[in-house]
Amino acid sequence: MSDYLQFRTTASGRHEGKKHIIIVGAGIIGVCTAYFLVKHPKFDPKKHHISLVESKRVAGGASGKAGGLLALWAFPSQLVPLSFGLHQELANLYDGENEWDYRRLTTVSVEGDISSVPDEAVESGDAPKTQSIDGEEKDPKKSSPRRLPPDLTWMSEELVSGCHSLGGKDTTAQVHPYKFTNFLLRKAVEESDGALELILGKVNKVLYSMETGGVTGIKYEPTSVKAAQSNESQGSIRLNGDQVVLSVGPWTSKILPDCPISGLRAHSITIAPYKDQKVSPYAIFTEYKTADGSYVSPEIYARKDEVYVCGEGDSAVDVPETTDDVEVVKSKCDDIFKQAGKMSPMLRNGHILKRQACYLPVLDVPSSSGPLIGETNVENLFLCSGHSCWGINNAPGSGKIMSELLLDGRATSAKIASLDPSLYFDASVLVSDSEDSDDEDF
Secondary structure: OOOOOOEEOOOOOOOOOOEEEEEEOOOHHHHHHHHHHHHOOOOOOOOEEEEEEEOOOOOOOHHHHOOOEEEOOOOOOOOHHHHHHHHHHHHHHHOHHHHOOOEEOEEEEEEEEOOOOOHHHOOOOOOOOOOOOOOOOOOHHHOOOOOOOOOOOOOOHHHEEEEEEEEOOOOEEEOOHHHHHHHHHHHHHHHOOOOEEEEEEEEEEEEEOOOOOOEEEEEEEEOOHHHHHOOOOOOOEEEEOOEEEEOOHHHHHHHOOOOOEEEEEEEEEEEEOHHHOOOOOEEEEEEEEOOOOOEEOOEEEEOOOOEEEEOOOEOOOOOOOOHHHOOOOHHHHHHHHHHHHHHOHHHHOOEEEEEEEEEEEEEOEOOEOOOEEEEOOOOOEEEEEOOHHHHHHHHHHHHHHHHHHHHOOOOOOOOOHHHOHHHOOOOOHHHHHOOOOOHHHO
């Protein structure tokens, strides 16, 4: 399998005369949809063609910057068992342990107090430390009574007031989401026999037929470096399709303005532990008291060769035009490092590998936590978005269900009636308001 993915600026024309499915967004949801379409028993490269349109890069948003926790107790319950099982099946099939760092792990919630640890004890984390900042780590065996699991030795036990299990290796696991998404897309391209085409462009409109009210395709602006450097602007390019799937997460409302999906920004960092020491496989949800009496709750996920830590979300900045425009606030990342460093000597003495930020797609509907999966009330316009913090967990299940909806006409792997997009917003209002209706269908 090739390590490289080839994107085009314009369609090759191989979709002509075939059922053409356009997927907008090459994050983990769009990629899983493409993969399960290719693997569907009814998929025939001679009869079907898939165009996956992405504005910047594969897994450029939350799909590449999330923690990658998988849990059977996630939500929604209609989707989680299917998706959790598919993660294991894919790992077994493609050596996920080595290809995208799949592994089972233990998940705990930890409460404690870091108010006694001074800020000066934790530096910025920009460079590796040559020695411990505050001396040797304390021996966890000297703590009595024990507050942490015996193998969770890299957290400061003397600061912990309580620890509770959220799941063992039977119910929780993890992936490296960027590696997973890119691997699965390469595999889908390889097995599509030329029927999966990747196009680099920013979709700005969905096209409709004013006669039938159904979708007829999309318009997009090329975003490749070559297109940007060209003296002659190509303008918007029309791509006709039989079915259109929007899997653009927090960018959904930029294409469908009435869709109640917004973006919640989350900052995160990855840390190389002190002297590259191994850390036991734990996902840790924290709540620690600070010096001013407030509480901080960074989530800490140990990976094979690094530790991922994310902070609380904020809505201070609206979702930008593309993933490249997401603002990363250095001070927020440094605060996350200080918080985690006060909780763990191994992290405190480590150094930051990445500072990053992304937007989680949040469904702004009081009666549902999302996601929205299925056909809208516009014929052949499908939506698969609004997965909140469980997009990585629920991506394989979402992709499989979408493949069934697109090729079978109904979902058979899970009962998703309550996730129907038409229950939460009316996409048909965009048909009458569209400036780019399909004149040929009048």
